[in-house]
Amino acid sequence: MKVAVMGYGTVGxxxxxxxxxxxxxIKKRTGGETLEVSHILDLRDFPGDSHESLFxxxxxxxxxxxxxxxxxxxxxxxxxxxxxxxKLLKAGKSVITSNKELVAQKGLELLDAAEESGANxxxxxxxxxGIPIIRPMSQCLAANNIEGVAGILNGTxxxxxxxxxxxxxxxxxxxxxxxxxxxxxxxPTADIEGFDACRKVCILASLAFGKxxxxxxxxxxxxxxxxxxxxxxxxxxxxxxxxxxxKYISDDKIAAFVSPAVVQHGSQLASVxxxxxxxxxxxxxxxxxxxxxxxxxxLPTASAVVADMVDAAKHINRKxxxxxxAGAEDYVVDYxxxxxxxxxxxxxxxxxKIQSVFGEVKYLSRFGQPSKEIAFITDEMxxxxxxxxxxxxxxxxxxxVTNY
Amino acid sequence: MKVAVMGYGTVGxxxxxxxxxxxxxIKKRTGGETLEVSHILDLRDFPGDSHESLFxxxxxxxxxxxxxxxxxxxxxxxxxxxxxxxKLLKAGKSVITSNKELVAQKGLELLDAAEESGANxxxxxxxxxGIPIIRPMSQCLAANNIEGVAGILNGTxxxxxxxxxxxxxxxxxxxxxxxxxxxxxxxPTADIEGFDACRKVCILASLAFGKxxxxxxxxxxxxxxxxxxxxxxxxxxxxxxxxxxxKYISDDKIAAFVSPAVVQHGSQLASVxxxxxxxxxxxxxxxxxxxxxxxxxxLPTASAVVADMVDAAKHINRKxxxxxxAGAEDYVVDYxxxxxxxxxxxxxxxxxKIQSVFGEVKYLSRFGQPSKEIAFITDEMxxxxxxxxxxxxxxxxxxxVTNY
Numbered sequence: 044m045k046v047a048v049m050g051y052g053t054v055g056x057x058x059x060x061x062x063x064x065x066x067x068x069i070k071k072r073t074g075g076e077t078l079e080v081s082h083i084l085d086l087r088d089f090p091g092d093s094h095e096s097l098f099x100x101x102x103x104x105x106x107x108x109x110x111x112x113x114x115x116x117x118x119x120x121x122x123x124x125x126x127x128x129x130k131l132l133k134a135g136k137s138v139i140t141s142n143k144e145l146v147a148q149k150g151l152e153l154l155d156a157a158e159e160s161g162a163n164x165x166x167x168x169x170x171x172x173g174i175p176i177i178r179p180m181s182q183c184l185a186a187n188n189i190e191g192v193a194g195i196l197n198g199t200x201x202x203x204x205x206x207x208x209x210x211x212x213x214x215x216x217x218x219x220x221x222x223x224x225x226x227x228x229x230x231p232t233a234d235i236e237g238f239d240a241c242r243k244v245c246i247l248a249s250l251a252f253g254k255x256x257x258x259x260x261x262x263x264x265x266x267x268x269x270x271x272x273x274x275x276x277x278x279x280x281x282x283x284x285x286x287x288x289x290k291y292i293s294d295d296k297i298a299a300f301v302s303p304a305v306v307q308h309g310s311q312l313a314s315v316x317x318x319x320x321x322x323x324x325x326x327x328x329x330x331x332x333x334x335x336x337x338x339x340x341x342l343p344t345a346s347a348v349v350a351d352m353v354d355a356a357k358h359i360n361r362k363x364x365x366x367x368x369a370g371a372e373d374y375v376v377d378y379x380x381x382x383x384x385x386x387x388x389x390x391x392x393x394x395x396k397i398q399s400v401f402g403e404v405k406y407l408s409r410f411g412q413p414s415k416e417i418a419f420i421t422d423e424m425x426x427x428x429x430x431x432x433x434x435x436x437x438x439x440x441x442x443x444v445t446n447y
Numbered sequence: 448m449k450v451a452v453m454g455y456g457t458v459g460x461x462x463x464x465x466x467x468x469x470x471x472x473i474k475k476r477t478g479g480e481t482l483e484v485s486h487i488l489d490l491r492d493f494p495g496d497s498h499e500s501l502f503x504x505x506x507x508x509x510x511x512x513x514x515x516x517x518x519x520x521x522x523x524x525x526x527x528x529x530x531x532x533x534k535l536l537k538a539g540k541s542v543i544t545s546n547k548e549l550v551a552q553k554g555l556e557l558l559d560a561a562e563e564s565g566a567n568x569x570x571x572x573x574x575x576x577g578i579p580i581i582r583p584m585s586q587c588l589a590a591n592n593i594e595g596v597a598g599i600l601n602g603t604x605x606x607x608x609x610x611x612x613x614x615x616x617x618x619x620x621x622x623x624x625x626x627x628x629x630x631x632x633x634x635p636t637a638d639i640e641g642f643d644a645c646r647k648v649c650i651l652a653s654l655a656f657g658k659x660x661x662x663x664x665x666x667x668x669x670x671x672x673x674x675x676x677x678x679x680x681x682x683x684x685x686x687x688x689x690x691x692x693x694k695y696i697s698d699d700k701i702a703a704f705v706s707p708a709v710v711q712h713g714s715q716l717a718s719v720x721x722x723x724x725x726x727x728x729x730x731x732x733x734x735x736x737x738x739x740x741x742x743x744x745x746l747p748t749a750s751a752v753v754a755d756m757v758d759a760a761k762h763i764n765r766k767x768x769x770x771x772x773a774g775a776e777d778y779v780v781d782y783x784x785x786x787x788x789x790x791x792x793x794x795x796x797x798x799x800k801i802q803s804v805f806g807e808v809k810y811l812s813r814f815g816q817p818s819k820e821i822a823f824i825t826d827e828m829x830x831x832x833x834x835x836x837x838x839x840x841x842x843x844x845x846x847x848v849t850n851y
Contacts, residue, residue, distance in 0.1 A: 065732070175583035178587055186472070188472055346732035350588065
């Protein structure tokens with residue numbers, strides 16, 4: 044079967060490589076069908092590339108080739124990926140994507156278009172790189188009411204936090220190391236401010252509960268406020284991770300947010316280190332299940348794209364699984380008002396003051412702790428309640444504590 | 448849609464309960480179809496059970512009801528489950544099972560029968576209880592050549608080992624606690640001797656490489672030889688787990704075995720504690736992915752059965768994914784001859800003797816170590832090579848060290 048690849052960057056070139064090097068297993072998995080890359084769309088030139096004859100700069104070459112039935116979109120960004128994908132789906136061609144930004148922003152429209160034409164729009168690679176998560180959530184956990192999802196969804200920030208926790212590196216040094224290793228972009232904003240994790244939360248939330256969630260509905264906080272002092276206080280009870288969290292509230296209300304969080308020792312999420320990702324799903328029947336693996340990288344992500352291409356090739360003219368509807372304006376609640384958790388608090392205060400406001404708390408200590416500094420874990424409360432209690436106290440940092 | 452349940456034990460009654468309590472989500476996941484239990488087959492009586500009117504002792508009531516299209520087999524054991532399942536599949540009814548013994552022994556014949564009649568034979572619940580693993584392996588990792596699989600596949604033994612490692616309990620005390628908690632049977636042989644894990648290895652190996660593996664092809668060693676002394680020596684580098692391991696050797700050769708293994712700190716498998724299971728899959732493109740969750744239990748396992756029933760209900764008259772062929776007699780190699788790993792060795796010997804045989808090794812120590820006792824980690828070698836080197840040395844125990 045002829046297939047096309049749009050975008051020959053890291054993931055796109057990986058897709059072509061995986062198709063080239065895995066002909067046998069692909070044939071086995073499709074039940075005899077092979078994938079033959081017939082077009083690669085990219086505006087850049089790749090002189091000397093072994094696939095040079097396949098390159099085109101004209102999207103219409105792909106759109107108008109009736110033999111191309113499955114297209115991988117590995118361009119990234121909303122435009123022109125959105126326009127291209129929409130045209131392909133309307134033409135009845137299946138599109139496979141690793142583009143989390145596009146799925147998070149426009150997934151609903153694109154799935155509707157696929158629904159209408161009978162094509163498939165598959166996006167396993169858009170969350171958790173090579174980790175199987177979309178199918179397990181939508182199929183294997185089909186007999187569960189999902190109560191919550193918590194994920195380490197961004198490898199760059201997890202690498203930085205791991206270096207801070209295990210090697211005592213400062214945030215700035217760890218970020219620089221991540222950049223030197225190619226784990227972080229020159230402009231690391233999307234990673235360290237949590238925007239990348241936010242997009243993945245949107246996709247997971249849409250899947251888990253069947254209503255589209257947009258990035259601007261997900262309160263997002265990055266890791267730039269985390270210091271080695273916080274890491275040190277927390278080390279006796281757990282580790283700090285950047286978590287995307289989704290919680291079921293009612294059939295037409297959920298909470299969804301991205302923030303640093305204290306994950307306690309013993310949690311499956313606590314041992315996820317470096318650039319690895321993990322996603323924990325809590326179902327009412329199954330309990331906690333957790334999926335772990337490389338959250339990014341050329342071949343892991345490409346292998347997830349190609350697995351979806353194999354699936355689409357097997358299901359030509361047959362609608363696959365996923366679909367969700369629009370949520371109401373107020374579908375995602377303000378978690379600061381609705382979700383109660385314990386908090387880590389670090390402040391300049393004395394323990395009498397803290398006790399008078401919070402009652403009994405669990406104090407934490409660190410090596411070199413200044414005499415006026417205090418750190419502790421509160422009882423469960425909402426973030427708004429916490430803010431009120433902390434009025435008049437000189438707060439240095441607060442971090443949510445999870446029960447995952 | 449009418450469905451039937453055969454076997455009203457722990458899992459079977461859980462299946463009925465999950466169907467009862469998850470009507471809404473099931474309807475959503477099937478795209479509008481509901482599951483209605485019309486028959487429950489069990490030879491026992493359940494007076495007062497709220498489903499009393501559905502019970503039958505006659506299998507033919509299910510076989511001959513043309514409206515029953517999907518049947519859950521939660522009887523366990525090979526017979527009569529095999530005969531019943533075969534008749535149902537030949538009659539074009541899909542069968543969903545949690546029965547690992549049957550799949551491991553007769554999966555090939557049953558899948559062939561399903562293939563022929565166009566029915567589905569699905570068995571997600573037979574490995575890892577509620578953990579999604581069958582679909583992720585067969586679909587999501589479709590673009591990978593699988594290099595190996597390692598799994599903590601038996602919750603009972605993992606509970607016992609966890610108690611030994613974390614609480615210093617003896618094997619006997621930990622086994623008794625497992626029995627008191629209902630995690631182990633009165634006759635714990637199938638768990639502690641590794642037979643249960645062996646069946647799951649057969650199913651995973653068959654799926655991963657497409658050729659059926661039978662229990663008698665899988666060398667199986669349980670945990671009854673593990674002592675607190677071994678736990679203590681190993682604690683500085685890792686933990687002891689009962690692992691099922693599968694390794695690709697060539698397209699017509701694999702290794703598959705069950706044994707205690709040293710899992711090093713930092714591995715995702717090292718932090719899997721208590722009755723939880725985890726399965727790590729190593730793919731050539733994706734690297735390591737790991738699936739974690741409850742490996743047994745009424746509702747987790749039942750929810751996996753019901754998810755398969757939902758899938759079968761969606762795919763009536765459409766063949767689903769799985770199939771494998773027969774392997775040659777010598778398909779599974781003797782791992783003792785073929786697989787090289789480092790070994791943990793504990794012996795009565797002096798270090799000169801050890802050095803003369805093994806060269807430089809990594810010594811381990813423990814609190815209260817007798818002066819004549821020695822424990823160390825060897826270089827990589829096969830088990831047969833190890834045996835030869837240990838001739839004439841008074842060995843207390845040896846355990847494989849994994850690289851997962």
